[in-house]
Amino acid sequence: MIKPGNRLDTKAYLDYFRRGIAKGHVEGYLNGEMACCCKLIVCVPSLMAVPTKGKQ
Secondary structure, three states, rough: OOOOOOOOOEEEEEEEEEEOOOEEEEEEEEEEEEEEEEEEEEOOHHHOOOOOOOOO
């Protein structure tokens, strides 16, 4: 169990990034043992626009 005062070391991994969509996962370690983990999907709307030919 993680308690106040414990040190939680995290490792984050970027598994995929294209057109403003990023997928990855994070692992949290307490005393060298994995205490938690999660998978993430992050969207960056300003990077999602797909350029079209002939239009600027």
